Amino acid sequence: MDKSASTICESQQEIWSGVANSAWNLNGAMGLLHSMNTLRTTLLLEGLTESGIITNKEGTRPLEGVRILDIGCGVGFWSEALAQLGANVTGVDSVMENIKAAEAHMAPGMNINYDCTTVEDYLRDHPGAQFDAVVASEVIEHVENPELFVSCASKLIKVGGIFFVTTINRTVFSWCVAILLLEYILGIAEVGTHPYNKLLTPTEVENWFSRASIEPKYLTGQFYNPITKNWFRISSTQVFWVMYGVKKA
Numbered sequence: 001m002d003k004s005a006s007t008i009c010e011s012q013q014e015i016w017s018g019v020a021n022s023a024w025n026l027n028g029a030m031g032l033l034h035s036m037n038t039l040r041t042t043l044l045l046e047g048l049t050e051s052g053i054i055t056n057k058e059g060t061r062p063l064e065g066v067r068i069l070d071i072g073c074g075v076g077f078w079s080e081a082l083a084q085l086g087a088n089v090t091g092v093d094s095v096m097e098n099i100k101a102a103e104a105h106m107a108p109g110m111n112i113n114y115d116c117t118t119v120e121d122y123l124r125d126h127p128g129a130q131f132d133a134v135v136a137s138e139v140i141e142h143v144e145n146p147e148l149f150v151s152c153a154s155k156l157i158k159v160g161g162i163f164f165v166t167t168i169n170r171t172v173f174s175w176c177v178a179i180l181l182l183e184y185i186l187g188i189a190e191v192g193t194h195p196y197n198k199l200l201t202p203t204e205v206e207n208w209f210s211r212a213s214i215e216p217k218y219l220t221g222q223f224y225n226p227i228t229k230n231w232f233r234i235s236s237t238q239v240f241w242v243m244y245g246v247k248k249a
């Protein structure tokens, strides 16, 4: 595969390898990501229920046997949470330090396979692999060739399965929050973590979904409450947003 067909953004790789070893301390921006688990899991369970992949989203292991590919899994914040609910999780990340930290943190017996790779290389190495759901949370705004990212992900989803993304919009409000506030004022994310021109509007991603045979099904905004330290749903998608769609035949 030539270089133009890679989803790796070389200039960002150092940012991720730099935070890998301290990420599970849940300080700063990494704590923000970890605290997204409750809402993103709720939304994924809703999507999987609506698409008929699971019949009951209640109980302690509603994801029993559901195959999930977590692309850009980082140190495994969401992979672990999904595995605890019964899912068979494959977590891939392009940065080896993240994969090592994820493997080191995983409790014995947990059903997660971690692999240091990208979605396009995973697809090349596992032709025919089919997941019930592919998730990419706070990843697509960091990749090169995001449309390639979506099209490779789509090929790894079974018909009727779910593609689930969370990311950040490209608006004046998102610039104020994700760049000015998080990077420059609070300093909890390294400057350069969110280059403005890499941020994505829901319409852009929706178009890539459609071109990759994924029918957009649900779009919502989300926001962080620093008092409760939890994310909540809001109708505005001006800053943080979540979308999932269903893979068509």
Ligand SMILES: C[S@@+](CC[C@H](N)C(=O)[O-])C[C@H]1O[C@@H](n2cnc3c(N)ncnc32)[C@H](O)[C@@H]1O
Pocket (backbone or CB within 6 Å): 007, 008, 009, 016, 033, 034, 071, 072, 073, 074, 075, 076, 077, 078, 092, 093, 094, 095, 098, 117, 118, 119, 136, 137, 138, 139, 142, 143, 144
């Ligand atoms: C903001 S972190 C999100 C981590 C995780 N999804 C979470 O929400 O806890 C972005 C992750 O994407 C990974 N990443 C960036 N570009 C990638 C690519 N092209 N393929 C795979 N992983 C990538 C980074 O190494 C980093 O771990």
Ligand SMILES: [Mg+2]
Pocket (backbone or CB within 6 Å): 138, 139, 141, 142, 168, 193, 194
């Ligand atoms: Mg991000």
